[in-house]
Amino acid sequence: DAGVTQSPTHLIKTRGQQVTLRCSPKSGHDTVSWYQQALGQGPQFIFQYYEEEERQRGNFPDRFSGHQFPNYSSELNVNALLLGDSALYLCASSPLPGKNTEAFFGQGTRLTVV
Amino acid sequence: DAKTTQPNSMESNEEEPVHLPCNHSTISGTDYIHWYRQLPSQGPEYVIHGLTSNVNNRMASLAIAEDRKSSTLILHRATLRDAAVYYCILRDAGSNYKLTFGKGTLLTVNP
Numbered sequence: 001d002a003g004v005t006q007s008p009t010h011l012i013k014t015r016g017q018q019v020t021l022r023c024s025p026k027s028g029h030d031t032v033s034w035y036q037q038a039l040g041q042g043p044q045f046i047f048q049y050y051e052e053e054e055r056q057r058g059n060f061p062d063r064f065s066g067h068q069f070p071n072y073s074s075e076l077n078v079n080a081l082l083l084g085d086s087a088l089y090l091c092a093s094s095p096l097p098g099k100n101t102e103a104f105f106g107q108g109t110r111l112t113v114v
Numbered sequence: 115d116a117k118t119t120q121p122n123s124m125e126s127n128e129e130e131p132v133h134l135p136c137n138h139s140t141i142s143g144t145d146y147i148h149w150y151r152q153l154p155s156q157g158p159e160y161v162i163h164g165l166t167s168n169v170n171n172r173m174a175s176l177a178i179a180e181d182r183k184s185s186t187l188i189l190h191r192a193t194l195r196d197a198a199v200y201y202c203i204l205r206d207a208g209s210n211y212k213l214t215f216g217k218g219t220l221l222t223v224n225p
Contacts, residue, residue: 004157033212042201042215043158056212090157092213102148103213105157 002027004106006091012112013081021076021109025093032074033103034066035090043090049074078111086113118202123220126192134187134219136202141182146205148213149176149187151198158201158215161187197223 005024013019025032031050035043045058049068068074072093078085088110092103119137126132138147148163162169162176164185169176175188189196201218 035213035215040217042199042217043213045212045214048212058212092157102160102163103158105159107155107157 004091004093004104006089006106006109008109009107010110010112012114015081015083015113017081018077018079019081019111021078021089021091021111023074023076023091023093023106025072025074025091026104029093029095029104030072031094032068032072033092033094034074034076035092035105036060037088037090037108039087046076081113083113086111118204118216120200120202120216120219122217123222125222125224126189127224128194129191132189132192132196132221132223134189134200134202134221135184136186137184138202138204139183141204142206144206147176147178147182147185148203148205149174150201150203150213150215151196152201152218153195153198161200163205192221192223194223194225197221 004026007022033048034046036046037043046060046064047057047066048055052068063079065077088108090108091106094103146163146165149161150158151161152158162171162174164176164178177186199218199220201215203213
């Protein structure tokens, strides 16, 4: 079982550009969540996808958008990048929403905005 | 989401038990107590969770106070690989997997 896989592992972008990050959930999981982790802070919830729809959203601007595909993989898109968007972006997958079980995290994508 | 309070850092010696405390005085009756840890350069990893009773698994034990206003994660024999940031999180039973992380406790394990 490959677990949660994210790509790319590292990325450098310029202010104002757009970026797309990708996530493949653990086998058997259909719910994907995205988190942003700034240096020295805990991860902050961005949004969650289930059945190809955004189900929950954290306190992030509309520049952050996502998508879930029929195979449950997901993308996180960030438009008009700001220096403050530099962070580790984590994807987490879980089985069936509403069940109080563990979330599995990927190793993250380190985004640097210059 | 209910808030938790953890010490910023703790230190332990290898092969000794470690007790990581968490205060959650505003916990509601439907909140589960979850613990995750994050090793350097990795994503968070689930450790354990419980509601009212103490819980054990292969990684750790979770001791929950009778009034549920505090809990303690117990690592029975710390190893160097247990050095990580440990997060105590409250999740409502109906939550769709949103996890609200604080800053956690940085655990240092000395050889």
